[in-house]
Amino acid sequence: MEIYAVKIMNISNEELNDLCSTLDVEKRCKLEKYIKLEDKIRSLIGDLLIRTLINKKFKIRNKNIIIEKNQYGKPFLKGNPKHNFNISHSEDFVVCAISDTPIGIDIEKIKQIEYKEIAKGFFTENEYDYITRGDAQDQLKNFFNIWTLKESFIKCCGTGLSMPLNLFSLEIDNINNIRLIHKLGESNSKYYFEVFDIDSEYKMAVCSLNKNVSSNLVMIDQQSLIKDYYKLVLDGGTF
Ligand SMILES: CC(C)(COP(=O)(O)OP(=O)(O)OC[C@H]1O[C@@H](n2cnc3c(N)ncnc32)[C@H](O)[C@@H]1OP(=O)(O)O)[C@@H](O)C(=O)NCCC(=O)NCCS
Known part of the structure; x- marks a missing residue:
């Protein structure tokens, strides 16, 4: 299993257009729908990252990297069920996990939100208790800790938010061991x-x-990622 991160930098319109012209129609249409430039760049970098990693790690040519989605939107590599990956983006970062078993990854920038209301409404009682320990600053961090853990779980399962968030609970003990309690008795x-x-x-x-x-x-x-990606597209194959 490998975990990668890219810190997002600005991309000129010219470079953005160049990169977009290398993508398939579906991805291009998706990017065109983003109103904010930052969202477009994050999603684009996610695509470049996954393609270059799949090419390097599994020696699959770019034209043979066909990404499909399950019924809940989780992307997977067509024809290669053992090559699992998942992507997440938030503000300055795009992160990606690759593994030979199903995987989910989540990153969130910590920001001021009504965390108590959200936790009360959507998380379990134990999670709420964990979150509301310590001072306000700790509580906010605890909230985002639970949030990203829960999100990584639903992304690993591939169900997205079709799985109610209080159907399972993330329990973190005082030495930071993390345990999942699933209410439907799933292992x-x-x-x-x-x-x-x-x-x-x-x-x-x-x-x-x-x-x-x-x-x-x-x-x-x-910049190195973009360079590697162009090599991949121009070579049409592995490097
Ligand atoms: C789509 C969802 C899976 C993740 O959304 P998110 O946290 O806003 O976004 P992230 O950046 O972490 O992940 C987006 C990426 O996950 C992948 N993804 C999409 N659907 C997915 C699914 N069902 N399972 C796993 N991965 C999925 C895609 O690669 C997507 O990137 P792309 O659109 O650029 O291709 C879904 O859980 C969601 O809508 N969450 C909303 C956030 C929320 O309310 N969370 C509650 C707190 S626990």
Whole structure:
């Protein structure tokens, strides 16, 4: 399993158009629908990241990297059920996890929100108790900790928000062990979690069916990624 992150930098309109011209029609249409330039760049970088990683790691040519979606929108690599990946983006970061078993990743920038109302309405009682420990600053961080863990779980399952968020509970003990309690009695022990300190203003979590969840985060420079991507497109194959 490998975890990667790209810190987002601005991209000129010219470069953006060049990069978009290399994408398939579906992805191009998706990007065109974004109103904010930052959203467009994040989604584009996510696509470039996953394509270059799949090419490098699994030696699949770009033209053979066909990304489809399950009924809830989770992207997967067509014809390669063992090559699992997942992407998340928030503000300055795009992150990606790759594994041979299903995986989910989530990153969120910590921002002031009505966390108590959200936790009360959508999370479990135990999660609410965990969140409301400590001072207001700690509580906000606890909230985003639980949020990213929950999101990483639903992204690992691939169900998105069709799974009610209070159907399962993330329990964090005083030595930061993370355990999933599923109310429908689904095996609680087969999911493993890891949290990452990517930046003091962000929370990031990975959920995996692989017991050995990597705690190693590889940073990739955006310009190097774009260079590698162009090589991949021009070569039409592996490098
Ligand atoms: C779509 C969803 C899976 C993640 O949304 P998100 O946190 O806003 O966005 P992220 O950046 O983490 O993830 C987006 C990426 O997840 C992937 N994704 C989309 N649907 C997915 C699904 N069902 N399962 C796993 N991954 C999915 C896509 O690659 C997408 O990126 P792209 O649109 O650029 O291709 C879904 O859970 C959602 O809508 N969440 C809203 C946030 C929320 O209310 N969370 C509650 C707190 S727990």
